[in-house]
Amino acid sequence: MTRIGLDFDGVVVYDPVRIIRAPVKWFKKNVLKKNKLSFFVPKNSWQRWVWKTIFSSSIWPAKGIDLLRQTSRNKNVEMHLITGRFDFMDAHLENWLTKYKLNGSFKSVNINRQEQPHLFKERMINELKLDYFVEDNLDVVLYLAPRVKAKILWIYNILDANKNYGDRFPYLEKALVWISGQ
Numbered sequence: 524m525t526r527i528g529l530d531f532d533g534v535v536v537y538d539p540v541r542i543i544r545a546p547v548k549w550f551k552k553n554v555l556k557k558n559k560l561s562f563f564v565p566k567n568s569w570q571r572w573v574w575k576t577i578f579s580s581s582i583w584p585a586k587g588i589d590l591l592r593q594t595s596r597n598k599n600v601e602m603h604l605i606t607g608r609f610d611f612m613d614a615h616l617e618n619w620l621t622k623y624k625l626n627g628s629f630k631s632v633n634i635n636r637q638e639q640p641h642l643f644k645e646r647m648i649n650e651l652k653l654d655y656f657v658e659d660n661l662d663v664v665l666y667l668a669p670r671v672k673a674k675i676l677w678i679y680n681i682l683d684a685n686k687n688y689g690d691r692f693p694y695l696e697k698a699l700v701w702i703s704g705q
């Protein structure tokens with residue numbers, strides 16, 4: 524049995540919002556002098572509304588969801604969705620999976636409840652005993668890779684394509700093809 528975990532935003536959906544993360548990260552590092560890995564957690568209803576609005580823009584399926592659907596039908600493969608999004612966005616995620624006929628493709632859908640996304644993902648990768656995990660955020664990739672048994676595959680984008688990480692892929696389909704060849 525091969526167990527594959529996928530991040531949602533930026534892996535299963537193409538995420539245009541990712542592009543704005545680079546300047547935000549630069550600002551935090553160089554202006555606020557914050558180097559510790561931590562993510563903003565929306566607390567009140569206004570912040571949640573802003574987040575929902577931003578994430579509603581992540582609407583396009585990534586190149587590779589057809590292969591994802593096919594791969595999930597293989598009896599020797601288990602697919603798990605692990606998303607760092609917060610639980611108040613459950614409805615949006617479910618609607619999206621149904622719309623693209625992916626609601627039957629995952630053995631489990633794991634949604635973050637208030638944890639820091641990288642810690643949540645680390646815990647889930649271990650609990651689900653994953654062999655592979657596909658993630659688009661390089662900070663999260665670099666955090667997870669030395670800490671878990673699963674092989675961490677990175678989906679890069681045009682802004683961070685120059686960064687160095689061995690197991691890097693431009694989009695989901697390439698990552699799934701690579702896994703199928705292991």
Ligand SMILES: [Mg+2]
Nearest residue numbers: 530532533659
């Ligand atoms: Mg992501």
